[in-house]
Amino acid sequence: MYLTRLQALGFKSFAQKLDMPLQKGITCVVGPNGCGKSNVVDALRWALGEQRPRSLRSGSMGDVIFSGTRSRKPLGMAEVSLTLDNSQKILPTEFSEVTITRRLFRSGESDYLLNKIPCRLKDIQNLLMDTGLGTQSSYVIEQGMVDEIISDNAEERRRCFEEAA
Amino acid sequence: MYLTRLQALGFKSFAQKLDMPLQKGITCVVGPNGCGKSNVVDALRWALGEQRPRSLRSGSMGDVIFSGTRSRKPLGMAEVSLTLDNSQKILPTEFSEVTITRRLFRSGESDYLLNKIPCRLKDIQNLLMDTGLGTQSSYVIEQGMVDEIISDNAEERRRCFEEAA
Amino acid sequence: ARQRFLNTFGRIRENFQNTFQEFFEGGEADLTMPPEEDPLEAPIIITARPWGKRLQSINLLSGGERALTAIALLFAIYLVKPSPFCVLDEVDAPLDDANIARFVKVIQKFSKQSQFIVVTHNKGTMESGETLHGVTMEEPGVSRLVSVKISSDSENQVDSVDAFT
């Protein structure tokens, strides 16, 4: 199973639609400081059901909606769609291609869709449960985690291990 | 006032004598990971009277003595000498050039010298007191401090400010 | 719970002994807990010995050596329950050219089994990817994707890498 496409609109700095095709092997995401690379990672985690705003570098979930700039107004909704190739039937569904869509409105309401059919967050979590893509995002390795695991703070270090257990 | 020469032998990875001339302006220290660049910074701080092993990335002060490798035996003493140009008489001494020397033996004994004349650590600290080079090494800015000041931990952030006060 | 943690810990430890040797091309590392303490509370001790150097606690290694050791450990944890894809966000920042080459070799080997999305500023890492996506922010605060696919087009590769950094 692998990711084939990431789309985002209204999510963090993606005030303009992002449409990123993805391939097997190694894909590098590059660009200057502050251009949105880590936001791409956040969009991916969010689509896969990340519920902790802290893991998305946000104070509260509403912070992920595009909050405007000096020349653009804020948007009212954030939407991310992630398409996975399921031809090996690793996900428990007959579809050979699965698109997960997540929306969040300023009101706090959320929508979840699987292949455009509305569903609950729980359905998405169940779908991903056996793939290691569940609520723990241990598939993301970032600089902050490198610091935590080296850290003198035994608590922080232990937490990285406990999340795997 | 500026530094003109750093010498080290038996200090951390300097099993062979280090003799580094220094100029005004910007001096860059470069080299591969683990080659000894941060050890040069530690040598500088140690010569200026750094007393906290943690600031030298060490568990205890004895850790700064060259502890051997697979093909070299440990050494019995660490010695660092730092030469400062004092032609502007910023340091309270008539010498226009001042060399601070610090030695530490495995026994735990320490020697301090000013222009080759034995003295106490206190004499070195008094000499440096008004230059901002005292016991606080606020003249060193490193990656760890960048993380502390950004850190969510209000305690860590505050400590950077209190050390300046 | 205690037994489950010990099982996971055992697997992470074994993985780590291997991943460390892959990333460092030699040397050895280990993960231990003081045996007399409760496994659910004990501090986790990381020791590592890059080739030719002495075995030390991870805190005594250089910045780059520590980062690469942490990356090896985070991979060891990831391998306990590997997901179909893995995202790396700028973990290569402290590595020198030689370590980047080792890091890239290991990622390329893993990428035969898992899809990798690697956010990076490093040219060496960029050149290892089959696909390169550039993110820009010509309008402040608004991200835009400037895709550059370089799979099977190595001619294109060098110029486009320069364009993004």
Place this chain on the structure above:
Amino acid sequence: ARQRFLNTFGRIRENFQNTFQEFFEGGEADLTMPPEEDPLEAPIIITARPWGKRLQSINLLSGGERALTAIALLFAIYLVKPSPFCVLDEVDAPLDDANIARFVKVIQKFSKQSQFIVVTHNKGTMESGETLHGVTMEEPGVSRLVSVKISSDSENQVDSVDAFT
């Protein structure tokens, strides 16, 4: 003690508003404490607005933007009691080429008053120095200085920079 902290804080704050604008070539930043709390206990809040973006708490900025903001703040603290020299150990690791150029410009300006010793892996930073010292470890665990002085010898500069990375 309260008054002394408030005085120092005020000076750091003023310095920070300036250093931020120097490092970012625009934008603005501020340092505040919630006024109703005890200045010796209150959390210190850092807000920053890179050019064209919105004012945000430092945690919502990108990795590189946060690092540069922290560098500006650490310099602001340093300037309260500037010592004759300043040592930077790899603080430039998360910065992209454009930010390296700004960082270098500011360091060059400060270096007219203070001596700088800069440990770095970054080629842009290396090229800004008047002197370059290379440290190597041909024998594992034993550091050796391979000096390359490049002041008034810019021809020499490019080749030697390559030799060290």
